Amino acid sequence: MKLFDVYPLYDVTPVSANGIVVTDDKGQDYLDFYGGHAVISIGHSHPHYLNRLKDQLDQIGFYSNSIKNPLQEELAEKLGQLSGCPDYNLFMCNSGAEANENALKMASFETGKSRVIAFTNSFHGRTSAAVAATDNPKINAPINQQQKVTFLSFEDTEAFKKEIEKGDVCAVILEAIQGVGGLDEPSTQFYQTIAQLCKEHHTILIADEVQSGFGRSGKFFAFQHHGIQPDIISIAKGMGNGFPVAGVLIHESIKASYGMLGTTFGGNHLACAATLAVLEVLENEDLLENAVVLGKYFAEKAKAIPQVKRVKGHGLMLGLEFDFEVADLRKRLIFNQHMFTGGAKDKFVLRFLPALNVTQEHLDIFFKALKAELV
Numbered sequence: 001m002k003l004f005d006v007y008p009l010y011d012v013t014p015v016s017a018n019g020i021v022v023t024d025d026k027g028q029d030y031l032d033f034y035g036g037h038a039v040i041s042i043g044h045s046h047p048h049y050l051n052r053l054k055d056q057l058d059q060i061g062f063y064s065n066s067i068k069n070p071l072q073e074e075l076a077e078k079l080g081q082l083s084g085c086p087d088y089n090l091f092m093c094n095s096g097a098e099a100n101e102n103a104l105k106m107a108s109f110e111t112g113k114s115r116v117i118a119f120t121n122s123f124h125g126r127t128s129a130a131v132a133a134t135d136n137p138k139i140n141a142p143i144n145q146q147q148k149v150t151f152l153s154f155e156d157t158e159a160f161k162k163e164i165e166k167g168d169v170c171a172v173i174l175e176a177i178q179g180v181g182g183l184d185e186p187s188t189q190f191y192q193t194i195a196q197l198c199k200e201h202h203t204i205l206i207a208d209e210v211q212s213g214f215g216r217s218g219k220f221f222a223f224q225h226h227g228i229q230p231d232i233i234s235i236a237k238g239m240g241n242g243f244p245v246a247g248v249l250i251h252e253s254i255k256a257s258y259g260m261l262g263t264t265f266g267g268n269h270l271a272c273a274a275t276l277a278v279l280e281v282l283e284n285e286d287l288l289e290n291a292v293v294l295g296k297y298f299a300e301k302a303k304a305i306p307q308v309k310r311v312k313g314h315g316l317m318l319g320l321e322f323d324f325e326v327a328d329l330r331k332r333l334i335f336n337q338h339m340f341t342g343g344a345k346d347k348f349v350l351r352f353l354p355a356l357n358v359t360q361e362h363l364d365i366f367f368k369a370l371k372a373e374l375v
């Protein structure tokens with residue numbers, strides 16, 4: 001059997017990783033400024049993370065969601081406390097798309113409506129309703145196109161008002177800072193206006209924090225930069241530092257009933273141990289503060305480079321906009337400078353998504369390498 005060939009691959013084969021360094025099968029080290037697509041939040045092979053997972057594996061790795069799992073309760077408690085969202089309830093699942101799928105489904109259950117408003121350049125995953133709310137026709141098959149989704153531009157308050165006033169919108173879904181799209185974000189005023197309009201029209205506001213959550217933007221959730229309170233928050237990626245785990249935080253005003261949501265693997269013992277380890281490291285090592293400080297340092301260094309047109313994002317969810325397409329630059333950074341960075345749907349944006357315990361020295365190495373590739 002061969003692999004279903006859907007990924008264009010770089011010719012690098014990592015075999016081990018530690019902190020911010022990934023080592024390939026030839027013994028070459030690479031600096032990981034991409035975090036495997038914003039997944040590595042506390043660094044590769046963090047000792048606390050490894051110990052917690054190994055200990056859990058020695059006890060119990062998995063059992064069904066029809067028995068008690070106190071780790072899920074411990075996790076919900078800790079997550080509520082650290083995220084500043086104690087008045088939400090947690091449902092655990094396995095991937096970002098699944099988190100958004102459940103979020104959209106809950107919005108539809110709760111309101112009895114079915115149309116969704118999403119935004120230009122959004123990315124919410126590749127499954128049914130999540131991909132339909134993703135602004136990319138190429139990855140929407142005819143079966144996905146049956147969903148009712150209206151795409152609007154950030155800052156177009158008039159169009160938003162016109163659509164939501166029709167009364168059939170169950171959910172507005174947004175990334176507080178767009179990830180795959182290329183780090184765009186609207187103003188606080190726009191966020192606050194749409195949050196208010198959602199309330200007035202019995203529409204659920206979903207913050208997709210799959211990429212921007214767990215401290216990446218310097219706050220636990222990126223929507224917290226704008227003083228809004230979504231009804232539902234979806235989480236994944238950095239949550240497990242590489243262990244596949246995701247979840248939905250559902251405001252306690254939305255009531256659960258048996259069977260409404262469900263999953264075989266979601267919230268298993270190993271997934272909880274991985275997430276608890278991430279939360280403990282974020283807290284003990286003050287990594288949100290590190291994200292804020294280094295985000296500012298990154299912006300200062302970047303602004304001194306003439307080819308950089310704009311620095312985008314917050315904390316360590318960052319992008320550099322150039323006036324040329326960055327695909328070739330990314331390749332040269334990998335093969336000449338041995339460092340991973342990310343691309344975006346906006347081909348002029350280079351994404352920088354390192355683990356939140358990256359250091360100033362690592363950033364200095366990155367900028368030295370970048371300058372060498374820009375001459």
Ligand SMILES: Cc1ncc(COP(=O)(O)O)c(C=O)c1O
Nearest residue numbers: 095096097123124125179210211
């Ligand atoms: C904002 C956002 N939502 C959802 C997803 C989908 O997550 P997953 O690939 O885990 O299904 C992604 C993945 O890149 C994402 O960036």
